[in-house]
Amino acid sequence: MTAKVMLCRCEDVTLDEVDEAIALGHTDIESVKRYTGFGTGWCQGKQCVTLCARVLAERTGEAPTLPFTPRPPVHPVPLGALASLGAHGGDDDA
Amino acid sequence: MRSRARVVVIGAGIMGLATAYNLAKRGVTDVLVVDRGYLCGGASGRNGGGVRAQFSTETNIGLMRESIAICRDFAAEMRINVWFRQGGYLFLARTPDKARALEESVALQNRCGLSTRLLEPWEAQRIVPELSIEGVTRASFNPDDGVVFPWPFVWGYAKAARDLGVEVATFTEVVGFETRGNRITAVKLRPTTLGEVNRHEEVRPAGEVFSVACDEVILCAGAWSPQVAAMVNVALPNHPHRHEICSTEPLKPWLGPLVADLTDGLYFSQSMRGEIVGGVSVDPVPEGIDQQSSSAFLAKYARSLVRAVPRMATVKVLRQWAGCYDLTPDSNPLVGRIAEPENLVLACGFMGHGFMMAPVMGRLLAEHVITQQTSELFARWSLDRYRTGRLLHESMIIG
Numbered sequence: 001m002t003a004k005v006m007l008c009r010c011e012d013v014t015l016d017e018v019d020e021a022i023a024l025g026h027t028d029i030e031s032v033k034r035y036t037g038f039g040t041g042w043c044q045g046k047q048c049v050t051l052c053a054r055v056l057a058e059r060t061g062e063a064p065t066l067p068f069t070p071r072p073p074v075h076p077v078p079l080g081a082l083a084s085l086g087a088h089g090g091d092d093d094a
Numbered sequence: 095m096r097s098r099a100r101v102v103v104i105g106a107g108i109m110g111l112a113t114a115y116n117l118a119k120r121g122v123t124d125v126l127v128v129d130r131g132y133l134c135g136g137a138s139g140r141n142g143g144g145v146r147a148q149f150s151t152e153t154n155i156g157l158m159r160e161s162i163a164i165c166r167d168f169a170a171e172m173r174i175n176v177w178f179r180q181g182g183y184l185f186l187a188r189t190p191d192k193a194r195a196l197e198e199s200v201a202l203q204n205r206c207g208l209s210t211r212l213l214e215p216w217e218a219q220r221i222v223p224e225l226s227i228e229g230v231t232r233a234s235f236n237p238d239d240g241v242v243f244p245w246p247f248v249w250g251y252a253k254a255a256r257d258l259g260v261e262v263a264t265f266t267e268v269v270g271f272e273t274r275g276n277r278i279t280a281v282k283l284r285p286t287t288l289g290e291v292n293r294h295e296e297v298r299p300a301g302e303v304f305s306v307a308c309d310e311v312i313l314c315a316g317a318w319s320p321q322v323a324a325m326v327n328v329a330l331p332n333h334p335h336r337h338e339i340c341s342t343e344p345l346k347p348w349l350g351p352l353v354a355d356l357t358d359g360l361y362f363s364q365s366m367r368g369e370i371v372g373g374v375s376v377d378p379v380p381e382g383i384d385q386q387s388s389s390a391f392l393a394k395y396a397r398s399l400v401r402a403v404p405r406m407a408t409v410k411v412l413r414q415w416a417g418c419y420d421l422t423p424d425s426n427p428l429v430g431r432i433a434e435p436e437n438l439v440l441a442c443g444f445m446g447h448g449f450m451m452a453p454v455m456g457r458l459l460a461e462h463v464i465t466q467q468t469s470e471l472f473a474r475w476s477l478d479r480y481r482t483g484r485l486l487h488e489s490m491i492i493g
Binding site: 078 | 399406
């Protein structure tokens, strides 16, 4: 029996699941993200996006398109801190 | 790709895929669904997953009861887990106007057979103990409303449609139409590819234009519908309106219903993945199709959510994104056949409710295309009302 290979630890996405997505024809990184949910957990792709992109490149033989469209914030921010920003959300309030 | 199809569906969002699936289920399998980008790239992959029957018109209440019933059976029928959870919808009103509107809606919902209850603020707090009811004057709760995880819902329809013989062609954009007399004879298409690095939302052309002949075209392109319709000289009154949304780190289950505040457009729910997913109305928004995120949204959402649930102050936001509502001037959809071209069927203008309405609308649209008959609903929701001036209303719009 082959051990499970985890590509995305936050969302429990395995190598097999990414392979399945690719086999179904999802050969771009945005589709694979939406099919498997990889990169949408705590680390927001910081750990898994290169692994998934590498698998995609290996399986399709095409150059990797890196990364998927990043979503703000860069690092998790507490709602309490965000609530204290000005009406326009920060820099433009000065 | 095939060179002809009986039906070409434009847009592989939930509306187009649900329609294609229902066509195929009824024997019309010669269907091609095209989309300029990837699955879940538009509003179908960007919404909050809310599914509710609490509306203010008999039509929407009735349709959404059917949609909820379909959602309940979806996992078994489509063999995919859509994380459907019926935790109810809790609406809050803070002004006399909104309280009155809520009271009228609940009375209507009860006449339609929904078990919605009108609540005093303290009763709302019993449903969500963490809720601050300061300033809340009225609330309503329907236990049958719920939330789904949108992505697998889209994949479920796509796979089920494909299994029945439908071709779903992503990365394929419509660039024009061929017409003869009063009919579309072919759709002109062009391959696309992912956009610039970090801007994948904006796909770009990647190949030669080709034509697919067809008998019928169904326009399910959501906020993109007006620009597609314009290619065949049809002026649609709907327009895109950016809505932003965000999700937090996952928490243990604590929040039963989706909470929606009618006063400032705040809504939030807890997904089966544990995240708190929500948004708030922001005004003004950039014109046209815009799927960029703003820090102004995060600030307003955070203030509004922390006011509603003070304990959320320590919870962290992981990600924010945006999508486009497809708004009409009278808050009701644009559905059904039009006068010219006569073989173009509209299915757009769903006011940010397209996702939750797709299960039932996919069924009705497929029947409309197959039987060629116009129901009372399709007559009411037709584009023609903008010519005759018989406009409609709906007050329960959130986000």
